[in-house]
Amino acid sequence: MSDSVIRFPDAPQHQVPHHRVPALFISAPASHHGKTTVTAALARYHTLRGLRVRVFKTGPDFLDPMLLALAAGGGHPAYQLDLWMAGEEACRKMVWDAAQDADLILIEGVMGLFDGQPSSADLAVLLGVPILAVIDATGMAQTFGAVAYGLAHFRKDVPFAGVLANAVASARHAEMLQEGLRPDLNIPYFGALLRGKDFALPERHLGLVQAAEVVDLYARLDRAAEGIGNTKLADLPPAVTFERSQVDDLLPTLTTPLCGVRIGIAQDAAFSFLYPANLDCLREMGATLHFFSPLSDHSLPDVDSLYFPGGYPELHLQSLQDNPSMKAALREHHANDKPIFAECGGMLYLLESLTDKAGKRANMVGLLRGHAIMQGRLQGLGYQSAAMPGGVLRAHTFHHSVIETEMIPIARGERLHNTSAGEKIFQQGHLVASYLHCYFPSNPVAAAQLFLP
CATH class of the missing domain: 3.40.50.300 (P-loop containing nucleotide triphosphate hydrolases)
Incomplete structure (x- = not known):
């Protein structure tokens, strides 16, 4: 060091x-x-x-x-x-x-x-x-x-x-x-x-x-x-x-590709795993952030892109299933080819269904083909480099669920210590999803590509 x-x-x-x-x-x-x-x-x-x-x-x-x-x-x-x-x-x-x-x-x-x-x-x-x-x-x-x-x-x-x-x-x-x-x-x-x-x-x-x-x-x-x-x-x-660090600004001088881009960010009891530095990074690149709740809101804010962070969707199955207007709004957003980036719990919500550890199953949004099932033991842990469509982001994974899907990943994360295969990264149109929690300041340009209309 x-x-x-x-x-x-x-x-x-x-x-x-x-x-x-x-x-x-x-x-x-x-x-x-x-x-x-x-x-x-x-x-x-x-x-x-x-x-x-x-x-x-x-x-x-x-x-x-x-x-x-x-x-x-x-x-x-x-x-x-x-x-x-x-x-x-x-x-x-x-x-x-x-x-x-x-x-x-x-x-x-x-x-x-x-x-x-x-x-x-x-x-x-x-x-x-x-x-x-x-x-x-x-x-x-x-x-x-x-x-x-x-x-x-x-x-x-x-x-x-x-x-x-x-x-x-x-x-x-x-x-x-x-x-x-x-x-x-x-x-x-x-x-x-x-x-x-x-x-x-x-x-x-x-x-x-x-x-x-x-x-x-x-x-x-x-x-x-x-x-x-x-x-x-x-x-x-x-x-x-x-x-004071001798590096005055950690972001590249002209990193404002998201100027004028409105990003809707899911944030409530089901989706709360947000790095404050990620939000700072998006703002510094020019984005305007609008927060909404998939649990209680029935429509999306007027935005260009969506960000679904991780959290505990498995603890709110009934509320998420019983909000059809939100699910319809998300399907319309995706049908209009607007970007969506989903991490871990956010990805589980966008699948067809999610089953909790007690065996209760609920229908989710269905933008991604597949079904998630909560497990009694940890299924993924550790640092990985995430090869996203716009470049490599540093990331971390920590989850207790598995996904049953026929989707073919566009890439896999590369583990820091290369002990086993990394997490799959899926893409359906302008929707990118993975178990990986990405740290946007590690590559702001790559992060911006996830939200560009």
Whole structure:
């Protein structure tokens, strides 16, 4: 990985604009240690104190950022920082932009600290943001110190702030955990969050339940924030000096092929997996965005093109089936040879039918030949390069369904590690669909081709 232009506060500074903001990178030994809960609790705690908090999520996740954005007040989306899909310069720029008016920057990692290539550790090193390791202490006592020591010393270049014990059973349990952090280890201890279901975040097969669906979300966040107030995390972390990327504009100078193009974007409880950077990219290329709900709207907005992102259509079978006017409007849009781009759940909606895990089947739009069936296990996961009609886009896939179809794909995604065949990419007229969630800024010109009338 190339050298970072974002450095610690005491490092020599280049003669470029910079900004100092308290910042913390929240990671863990693995998934399910409580990273999202702790990050959201931190954001909520400091937001309630009147601070302007900006939150980011490492990797291609859609669900955690929804929660983190609300925990930080809902004034800004939580952007994904993904070194493979977005690249180093884009990650630097997104954090630099946030630092201009933020009082605190929080970054949630993905999986374990060193998992993946690139990993959360790689991103923390690039940005120079110290890492707080959240360790679920269930079934653990003094071994807590060994786990903390391993995380702190596995790589010498990783900035390490300290550890927080999570899911702690009692005050005595917390004492035993601290006993494992011998003084000679020199690992800062930020305290303990007691085990409790009163602020646990509900989950389903793709991860957390969407934030908007959790009726008592703010009550849960408030209780989690109270726990933060009883730890050393109640104090702001040290400031990090963020320096401006030397790339002023990540998009090509004359990238406005969508000037005047009106794009309708499905967005509701069934279709919500949208990268904020994708929306920014479309706007910067000149598009006007119009949002609509396939669940509740009965007609399309006056648009030239349509974008169906992923989501949970399988949880809304009856409502989607019982909206014939929307399905008719979509068929008319397609018959008029207007572009449609559909990703994952958006693609499932455009098939002939969709069957959920309980075996309930509902009729969908029928623009694509085939039937989707939800499975009990994960069917696709990982980074892929997507050979779309206008060029290659970097993408990610994560789904629990399979498709039965006779359609012949125009291309397949190429997996980052080439472990198996990539996801199929289908095209029917001006309709392009795939399981792949594409990251538009990775190739704006290719993204524009998906929506050009």
